[in-house]
Structures are given as C-alpha cells and as structure tokens.
Amino acid sequence: MSAADFSSLSEPQKEQQLTNYIKGLIMDGVRNANSGHTGGAFSSVDFAYTLFQKHLNYDPDDCRWYNRDRFVLSAGHESMLLYSLLHLQGYLDMDELKRFRQLGSKTPGHPESHLTPGVEATTGPLGQGISMAVGMALASNIAAAYLGEKVVNNYTYVICGDGDIQEPVALGSCQLAGHYGLDRLIVFYDFNKIQISGEVSRNDSTDIAQMFRAFQWNVLEIDGNDQVAVDQAIRQAKSNSGRPTIIIGHTIMARGCATMEGSEETHGSPLPHEEIAATKEKLSIPADQAFFLPTEALEFFRRRFDALRQGRKSWEQEVQQASGNAQFASLFDQFARGVVPAINFPDLNQKMATRKAFGKLLEAAADSFVAFAGGSADLEPSNNTTGFLDKVGDYTRENHRGRSIPFGVREFPMGAITNGMQLFGIKSFGATFLSFADYQRAAIRLAALQQIGTMFIYTHDSIYLGEDGPTHQPVEHIPSLRLIPNLLVLRPADGGETARAFQFALQSQRPTALCLTRQDLEPVTTTYYGSGGDFARGGYILRRENGTLGIILIATGSEVKLALDVATELENSKGCGVRVVNMPCCELFDEQPASYRDEVLPPSVARRASIEAASTSGWYKYIGLQGVAIGVDTFGESAPAKDLEKHFGLTTEMVAKSLASL
Incomplete structure (x- = not known):
C-alpha cells in the first residue's frame, strides 16, 4: 500500500492499517536483530495501539512530564511493540528501531527505564512490571491526596502476559492492589494461551477471572484483538470506582501472520524471511521496504498532539495558580521535583540498637518529608517502623494520605512495589529482616539496574539476633548484596552513624540497603x-x-x-x-x-x-x-x-x- 492509498482510507481503515504498519516494524526489528519476540507483540498490538492512540495522556515534547499516564510493558520481551509506539510518539528515532538489540542502542532486548525515553520501568524478569505498576498507582494516589486531583490525576496502564500472572510476585502485588482499591490502575492481560514451551494449558488451568474477582478487582473479558471492544473496555475501566481493573483480552498469538498464527515458534524467534514477506503482503505492507511507515500514517497517529500539548499547558496553569500557596509549593517540590526538605533529626549519640536509631530517624522524617512513604513486611515492631505508622497512618482505600504501607508478609512484592513508588517520584522504603533479603533480591537488582533510590531496610543483621536461630541469622547476605552493581550497602557502627547513613540514603539517587542491629551498640564514631x-x-x-x-x-x-x-x-x-x-x-x-x-x-x-x-x-x-x-x-x-x-x-x-x- 502506498502513502496515497493510506490517505484514501476511511478512519477505521487507517486505524487498522497503522496497526499493520506497527506489526511490520516489529517483524523487521526482530528480523534485523536476528533475535527477539514477535508473536506476543502481535497479539498485544490492538490494545497497545488503541491505548496510545485514544486514551494515553502524555506530553509529546516531554516524556517525563509529572502528570503523564504511566504505561508499563510488564511483558518486557514484547519490547519492539513499545519501541514502535515510542517512535510514533516522537520519543525514538527510526534509526534506533533499526538498531534493536545492538550494543549502545536505546532499544535493548527488554525495556530499560534509565536508558530509553518514554520507558517507565525496566521489565525483563516477568511479574515485576505489573508489581511496579501497582507501586506507581499507589504513589499517584498518595500524591493526589496532598497535591489535589487537579494536579495529579493520571492512570497507570499495564500489558502483562501469561508468564507475568504465573509469577508469585505479581499475584502478591495484585492482592495488595485490590486491597488498596487502586482504581486508576488498568491492566490488560494478553491471554494468548501460548508460552515458549507450548500451550499454557500444559501448566496452568486457573480461572483467572475468578482469581482476580477474589482479589477485589473489576474484571472485564473481551476479544483482545477487536479494537472497538478494547476502546470500550478502557472507557469502562476508567469509569470504575474503588477497584483496579483487569481486562482479560482473549487474543491469538502472532495474529495477522500469514501461516504461523497461534504458533509457539513465533514467541522467541524472528519470523522466517518467507513468512515476513507473506505476512507483509497479507497486511498491505510493501514487502521490499523494511521499516516502512509513510509520513501520512505518522501524521494520522499524531493528530492528538495539539490537544495533548494544550492539556499540559492547562495543567501548568493549574500548578502555577496553586503554587501561590506556600504549603502547596513546598509539597510540589517534594513530590514532583524530588526535593528532600530540611529535617530536624534527633541526637543519637547514645547506646542503642541501630534499628532503634532508624526508627527515631523515620519518625523525624515523617514530620517534614511528606513525599516519603513505605512500610514493613509485617515486622513493624521488630523493624521499628511503628512510630512512623503512628505519625502518618496506614494507607487504606479510604485514607490516601496514609504513608505507612501495610505490605503483609510479602517481601518480594514489597520490593517491587516500593521500586514503582520510587519511579513515580515518592522516596520509598521497605523493611524486613536481613535474612529475608533473598526473597526480594530480584527487586533489589532491578532497583540497581534502574538507578533509582529505593531504600531497602534490613534489621537483625547478624548472628547476634540470637535465639531465632540459623533460619533468621544472616551470614552470607551482606557480602552477597555487595555483589549487586550500583547497590550501596550501608552498615553503620552506632546510632550517630545510622543518622548519617539514613540522611545519605534519603538523598541518594542509587538504591541503598541499610543493615541494622537488633542488639545495642555503644557510640564509637563521635570522636572522628x-x-x-x-x-x-x-x-x-x-x-x-x-x-x-x-x-x-x-x-x-x-x-x-x-x-x-x-x-x-x-x-x-x-x-x-x-x-x-x-x-x-x-x-x-x-x-x-x-x-x-x-x-x-x-x-x-x-x-x-x-x-x-x-x-x-x-x-x-x-x-x-x-x-x-x-x-x-x-x-x-x-x-x-x-x-x-x-x-x-x-x-x-x-x-x-x-x-x-x-
């Protein structure tokens, strides 16, 4: 199909043809790299295109605008789908699509938030993307409670696949999302029923809809390859109140391929050259032109840009008007600009456990640092976070101003959710025993990879915790944490040094692991x-x-x-x-x-x-x-x-x- 032919199409036909062009970019990118994932990207494309074309609120000129909607591709292996959409948005050049999976490109095999404009979270390991999205939606609600819903009213959208849903970290995070009532979280579950090794039915027969209803989610089931049904489902999800929404999209793996629809062979490999040629012919894409995208099609996608830019301007006016209030201006600096305010910390130059010192520091920070939230994995008294809880209150579906997050015994979800909160802009911490750092190690690694300042708090940091025995006594944990690149492992020697470590962690743009004692320590660092x-x-x-x-x-x-x-x-x-x-x-x-x-x-x-x-x-x-x-x-x-x-x-x-x- 030529550019002139595209211009002559009706609007619904243009929508479909532009979707076809995205499939062409996906095929060509994966084939050009000689590695990647085509099938899932094809089955998700109708939802993704509809979302980006008709619903996603963003600034075409600023991918970091604070009130933008967040989109997380939890099924990170479908990255060529996201990169194609980022090109349509204007955040990525076509040359970067051609350099997919190449050294030094902005289009790595899985999305990297610290590397690629428009990527909200690094989502390689399955299950963590949707979990970080829960953290983003939670942080958004907290920010809105303090800055007002005219300033913070964004949605968080997710595409996840079968592998995401099978990971326990995702299930624990989704339980919490339902419990918290995160109704501005909308998840599209690309239920194409195919995994690398074959059909999902080989290993899973869960009634996903019933499971999410039990998690207190709003559940919608649609034909996920019908863009009209997708559009209606998103609208319905946005009108929902009090519950997050999962849209279960029944899709076909590699939908649109000439002969390989539904095949697991399309999951993690480039399509054969002859299949690409036949598929392009089927989709009205010139078979002899790689990365084909006519200017008219690009302009068609960008026809919303003027309205999006005007929305940003109106938001700026709202912020400017509200900033006349000094309290709002201070809070906006904290939430939207990452400013850590002056904090009146106590004198901790006395004999005490460093976990107790941490608790006192938390309480001090609670008074003035409002864009600071976190909690404990059901160990508030042991982690000394109870004082913080008493000051700021629990976050609940009724109390969005609560900044103590009740995670329950969910260490890995806690780590991933706090990463999501940190990505949104709230300084975040999660506390547990050091021996349980292994449960959240994958989340620690993603924090380090994304270069974000999540605070991982670990008390009971040695054999000195005593009678609980070897299951709770960390031995290899501190040196193993030191092996993670870009993670700062802080082990202070007394209460005073705990204060310095805490202040450093608050300001750090890198993740920190604070290792704190159960037993009292004498002050030893004061003289130096x-x-x-x-x-x-x-x-x-x-x-x-x-x-x-x-x-x-x-x-x-x-x-x-x-x-x-x-x-x-x-x-x-x-x-x-x-x-x-x-x-x-x-x-x-x-x-x-x-x-x-x-x-x-x-x-x-x-x-x-x-x-x-x-x-x-x-x-x-x-x-x-x-x-x-x-x-x-x-x-x-x-x-x-x-x-x-x-x-x-x-x-x-x-x-x-x-x-x-x-």
Whole structure:
C-alpha cells in the first residue's frame, strides 16, 4: 500500500492499517536483530495501539512530564511493540528501531527505564512490571491526596502476559492492589494461551477471572484483538470506582501472520524471511521496504498532539495558580521535583540498637518529608517502623494520605512495589529482616539496574539476633548484596552513624540497603566525626595507631567496637601501632580516588585483618591473600547472643588470639 492509498482510507481503515504498519516494524526489528519476540507483540498490538492512540495522556515534547499516564510493558520481551509506539510518539528515532538489540542502542532486548525515553520501568524478569505498576498507582494516589486531583490525576496502564500472572510476585502485588482499591490502575492481560514451551494449558488451568474477582478487582473479558471492544473496555475501566481493573483480552498469538498464527515458534524467534514477506503482503505492507511507515500514517497517529500539548499547558496553569500557596509549593517540590526538605533529626549519640536509631530517624522524617512513604513486611515492631505508622497512618482505600504501607508478609512484592513508588517520584522504603533479603533480591537488582533510590531496610543483621536461630541469622547476605552493581550497602557502627547513613540514603539517587542491629551498640564514631569526617567516603580511619603503623583492622557495624578493643589489646601485646578503619560502605570507599584509599589503607602495610559477623567472602581485596578475615563462614546457631559471640570466636580475647600470626 502506498502513502496515497493510506490517505484514501476511511478512519477505521487507517486505524487498522497503522496497526499493520506497527506489526511490520516489529517483524523487521526482530528480523534485523536476528533475535527477539514477535508473536506476543502481535497479539498485544490492538490494545497497545488503541491505548496510545485514544486514551494515553502524555506530553509529546516531554516524556517525563509529572502528570503523564504511566504505561508499563510488564511483558518486557514484547519490547519492539513499545519501541514502535515510542517512535510514533516522537520519543525514538527510526534509526534506533533499526538498531534493536545492538550494543549502545536505546532499544535493548527488554525495556530499560534509565536508558530509553518514554520507558517507565525496566521489565525483563516477568511479574515485576505489573508489581511496579501497582507501586506507581499507589504513589499517584498518595500524591493526589496532598497535591489535589487537579494536579495529579493520571492512570497507570499495564500489558502483562501469561508468564507475568504465573509469577508469585505479581499475584502478591495484585492482592495488595485490590486491597488498596487502586482504581486508576488498568491492566490488560494478553491471554494468548501460548508460552515458549507450548500451550499454557500444559501448566496452568486457573480461572483467572475468578482469581482476580477474589482479589477485589473489576474484571472485564473481551476479544483482545477487536479494537472497538478494547476502546470500550478502557472507557469502562476508567469509569470504575474503588477497584483496579483487569481486562482479560482473549487474543491469538502472532495474529495477522500469514501461516504461523497461534504458533509457539513465533514467541522467541524472528519470523522466517518467507513468512515476513507473506505476512507483509497479507497486511498491505510493501514487502521490499523494511521499516516502512509513510509520513501520512505518522501524521494520522499524531493528530492528538495539539490537544495533548494544550492539556499540559492547562495543567501548568493549574500548578502555577496553586503554587501561590506556600504549603502547596513546598509539597510540589517534594513530590514532583524530588526535593528532600530540611529535617530536624534527633541526637543519637547514645547506646542503642541501630534499628532503634532508624526508627527515631523515620519518625523525624515523617514530620517534614511528606513525599516519603513505605512500610514493613509485617515486622513493624521488630523493624521499628511503628512510630512512623503512628505519625502518618496506614494507607487504606479510604485514607490516601496514609504513608505507612501495610505490605503483609510479602517481601518480594514489597520490593517491587516500593521500586514503582520510587519511579513515580515518592522516596520509598521497605523493611524486613536481613535474612529475608533473598526473597526480594530480584527487586533489589532491578532497583540497581534502574538507578533509582529505593531504600531497602534490613534489621537483625547478624548472628547476634540470637535465639531465632540459623533460619533468621544472616551470614552470607551482606557480602552477597555487595555483589549487586550500583547497590550501596550501608552498615553503620552506632546510632550517630545510622543518622548519617539514613540522611545519605534519603538523598541518594542509587538504591541503598541499610543493615541494622537488633542488639545495642555503644557510640564509637563521635570522636572522628567531631573532626569533620565524611560518611560519603564509605571508609575512614576511626582510630589512629599509637606509634609506627604495623597492623590495620577493618570492621563494619557492630564489629567496629570489637575492632577498637582488639586494637588496644594488640598494641599492648605486639608493640606496634594498630589502625582501625571503619568501612560502613565498601562501594563508596571503592569509588574514592586511589590517593584517598591509599591514605586509609597504605599499600606498604601488609599486616591486615577484617572483622565482620558475616561470611568473610569479599574482604580479601582489602586485606590481601595473607590477611586474616574474621567472620562467620557457617550457618548460625539458636542460642543467646552472648553464647553465640563466644561460640563464633567474636570476643576481644579470641579475636586477638586469632590475629597472633599477623
């Protein structure tokens, strides 16, 4: 079909032909890369096109406009569908579609929010996209409660597939979405009944509609390849009140293909060249032109742009008018611009557990930092988030101003939902025991990949939690978290340093994992910080050696006091100076200039040891292969903390004896 032929079509015919052109872009992109997913993108295209053409509210000139509707492609493998739509919106050049899955392109195999304009969330691992969308819808409701519904009135839309629904993280998040009554969340379930390995019926016979009704969702079932039915369903979903909506679209895998409709072979592979040629002929696309999209078709899609731009202008006027109120202006800066206000933090220079210090810091932040929300995985008293809850109240379907989020025992959904809230613009935290970080590790990884500042709070950070035993005592967790690129693992040594870690995390644009103690810790960092230390350097000299430096001890968290005591013991017994280096964040220390790192850890001093009540893995890069790593390289035991301290050799005398060979 030529451009002139397109111009002569009726409007419904133009809608269909433009949808066909999108299918052509998908086929060509996947074929050009020689990898990717065609079938699911074809079955989802009618919903996606209808949404972007008729309903999605956005600014064509600013993909980060605050009040835009959010669209999350939870079925991230269908990325060529999203990239094609982003090109129609004007956010991506055609050249980027041609570079699909190539090094350095803005069109990677799965959508990446930190990389590609218009992508709201990184959605590779299935189930997390819809979960982050729940967080976005939740954050939107909270923001609207404080800024007003004239300023925040966006919808959150999702396309998910069978794989998403099968992931438990999605089910836990959807339970919460129904419980919270997130009625501006609209999910399209592309029920094409095909997965990589074949038909979904091989592994699942769940009544999805009944399941979501039980989750308190509004459920609509339609022919998902009928654009009129899709349009009506979206309108019905937007008129729904009090419940999120799932539109179950019964679709056909690879719908529109010449001979391969319904085939699982279209899921994760390019279509054969002959199939592409035959399909293009069927869809009235020139078979001899790759990435064909006539200007007239592009202009047809963009005919809403003037109205969308006017909508943005009207919104700006609303904000400007409301900003005459100083309180609104301050809140808008927090929610829409990410400004962290001044917070009056308490003096924590006293003996206390760092989890207790965290609780006091949370309460202080609650007073002035309104764009700050989060909760605990049913561990409020243990995580010390109860005071925050008492101040700000639970978020409920009736109370959208509540900023304490009741997640229940759902660690992984909590991690993904807080990521979604963070992506929307609310500073977010989720708290649990450190031993349960494994449950949400995939969400931590996506936070790090997306370069967002989600706060992951972990209390009970070592064997010192005591009698609960090895199932609850983290051993390998801290070093394993340090392996995640771009994640900052913070383990403060006392209450005062917890305050510095907390303040750093509030301002951080990178995700942080705060590892906090159950047991009380004596204040040990005051003297150093009184002379102007900087937590942001990650590691520093806490105790300078008496005399000529001969030994360096490196410690974190609760073991810093132990290192200080051991240093005194060693100086008395060995007759050489012992330096104690506090390393609250290895990642930040590693990023310091070599000159600073060498100042703290002089290369000429080979006699070194690390002390941390965790697996010793990872410390040898600081202490060298000849150094001594003191830690816990087995699972824990169920016993009082004092007994465990002796059992694992973590007393002053036992550590000093272990270091006799230095």
